[in-house]
Amino acid sequence: MNAITIGFKNLTRKKIRTTLTVAGIALAVAVLVSLLGFDAGYQKSLSGDIDKLGYHLLVTAKGCPYEAATLILKGGGGLRYMEENIFKRIASDPRVDKITPQLMNSVYNQEGAGGKGAFAMYVGIEHSYLELKPWLKFRWGGWFSGSAADEVIMGYEAAEVEQRKPGDKVFVPGVSKVLTVKGVLKRSGTQDDGVIFLPLATAQNIFELPGKLTGVGVKLKDIGQIADFEESLYNEPGIQVVSLAEVRGTILNLVASARAMAGSVALIAIFVALIGVTNTILVSVFERTREIGVMKALGASSFDVFKIVWSETVIVCALGGLAGVILAISGSGLTAKVIRGMLPYAPQGELVLIKGEFVWMALLAAIVVGLIAGTYPAWRASRMKPVEAIRAGE
Amino acid sequence: MKDVIVRAEKISKIYKLPGEQIAAVKDIDLDIYAGDFISIMGPSGSGKTTLLDLIGCLTSATGGRLTVMGRDVSGAGESCLVKVRRQFLGFVFQDFLLIPSLTVVENVLLSLYFSRQHQDKKRAINVLNLVGLGQRLNHLPAQLSGGEKQRVAIARAIITNPKLLLADEPTGNLDSRASQEVFDLFKQLNEKEGLAVVVVTHNPELGNQAGRVIKLKDGRLAA
DSSP states (O other): OOOHHHHHHHHTTHHHHHHHHHHHHHHHHHHHHHHHHHHHHHHHHHHHHHHTTOEEEEEEEEHHHHHHHHHTTOOOOOOOOOOOOHHHHHHOOTTTTEEEEEEEEEETTTTTTTTOOOOEEEEEETTTHHHTTTTTOEEEEEEEESSTSSEEEEEEHHHHHTTTTTTTTEEEETEEEEEEEEEEEESSGGGGGGGEEEEHHHHHHHHTTTTTEEEEEEEEGGGHHHHHHHHHHTTSSEEEEEEEEHHHHHHHHHHHHHHHHHHHHHHHHHHHHHHHHHHHHHHHHTHHHHHHHHHHHHTTHHHHHHHHHHHHHHHHHHHHHHHHHHHHHHHHHHHHHHHHHHSSSSOSSSSSSOOOHHHHHHHHHHHHHHHEEEEEEEEHHHHHHHHHHHTTTT | OEEEEEEEEHHHHEEETTEEEEEEEEEEEEEEEEOOOOEEESSSSSSSSHHHHHHHTTEEEEEEEEEEEEEOTOOOOOHHHHHHHHHEEEEEOOOOOOOOSOOOOHHHHHHHHTOOOOOOHHEEEHHHHTTTTTTOOOOOOGGHHHHHHHHHHHHHHHHTSSSSSESSSSTTTSHHHHHHHHHHHHHHHHHHOOOOEEOOOOOOHHHHHEEEEEETTTEEEEE
8 A cells, every 4th residue: 555556546436537637638648749750750751752862952943942842852733944955064064973854744634533533743754863763663664665755654653543554555634645654663662653754855745845844853973062063053044953951951841830830739738638637636635625634634644645646646647648659659640641631742651750769758748747737736635634624524 | 550641731722713712622631541431422512523633633722731642742733743643543433434445454554554554464454353344355435334334444543553542423324233333342442452442422322331421511521
């Protein structure tokens, strides 16, 4: 028999009330853990996506940096175009290790997504694209038969959705063009999985953008030369150079406000839960006034009573913390799915990454909340005078 | 010569209310010796319970001198009074006031925990056997009759080996048969275990069974 066992047994007296209080803490902790997990998961996934781009810099037409960042990671249509000859000028720079031109376009397909309608992403590329991304391997088929062939190479998911294999035909809506599937890529875990690739010249032809590019991916021989390289292109008219570090920062800036909002919600939830616990335990103390008086008559000191009531709040909050962590871990898949649906751009990979340190941090936070929440009720209980407490309500 | 457990010299308890003072107990002299069995009787409002609270160090006297086992507790603070209660006193109340979430044996062990004594379960079982509840060790208070609850309360009070057992209307919520059984238990503890017992009661039939009867009226000792 000690303060913790007495406190625990007291909590079992009002099971529904205790369960609801634990649930309040659990929800707050689940929000906190999920938020920390999202923060870590998003950053890791974003870094993974950027690392898998294969290049250090993207040269795009001058415009909004957010658009450029989106273009890099998600692709997009209706964006600005640059002249192809810029690609040739950059390619001649001796600092360049590898370079690849791209022309992106998205086309709305009314029959896509099971008849609901969806955008399909088309990217015109040259073979250098695969050289920059050596992890892209063919599942079936191979490279285009010519630099202007009416052929496509489909990313893993694009092929799965369309149920296409080499030799099948692909109709490009809006441009009334039928192309032949030449190859299908293996799953890469990147945005490339959802893309339909075609030869750059073919893309320029069917989308009526001759001599145009949306971007040029550049890998330098020495990554330390990024700043110098950017500087050298500064005076080039009509283009901007976006480094991957900038892209990372830009995307994180985009989600920072959402993170701040979610963080505020988590803090408010914890504060509300704290007040809820204080209120519940305080009510419980008032209900047990006579019992507390008897405890004192039996020899309990004020500190004994304080410890018992404090134990109750810590137990409630620790259980709530544990339940919240379990809830966050078991619901992380669903949380990731919901967040993915809400964000304009969500990187591939595990979007909610719950690390061990978050679990300990959340449990510690729950216990601290318990200690704070329990202080006032415990103090009130410990201050009760035995004779007044015993005679209360007589 | 018997040992004096409690010595009250002209003790008073006066409650100060706005505009008036109420003397619940006034100038009472009382010695309680080892082995005494005392009943305190009197009409409602005569100060019986207040006197018991004073003797039991549950509250401090506003006047006079009170010693428990030779220790002057007049005007002592709560931290001092709690030590005296732990060491020398046991309490039984009219409403039993057992902890509903604890079993019978846990309610008894609770007293040892608060008294800073070793929580010896065997000892608790022996005491519960003594009060006739050896078969109800793991029952919750809600599963017991009123008489059984009061016997658990008595076991809880005596397990710490107090010098004096104080009972405030211990039969107030019991029928006449259970009341007599509880009173018989007090007599048994007094006669066989040598425990001094002070019982506040309204019931003259029971009160008159005590070795010494103290009658109060308007906070003072009656004739």
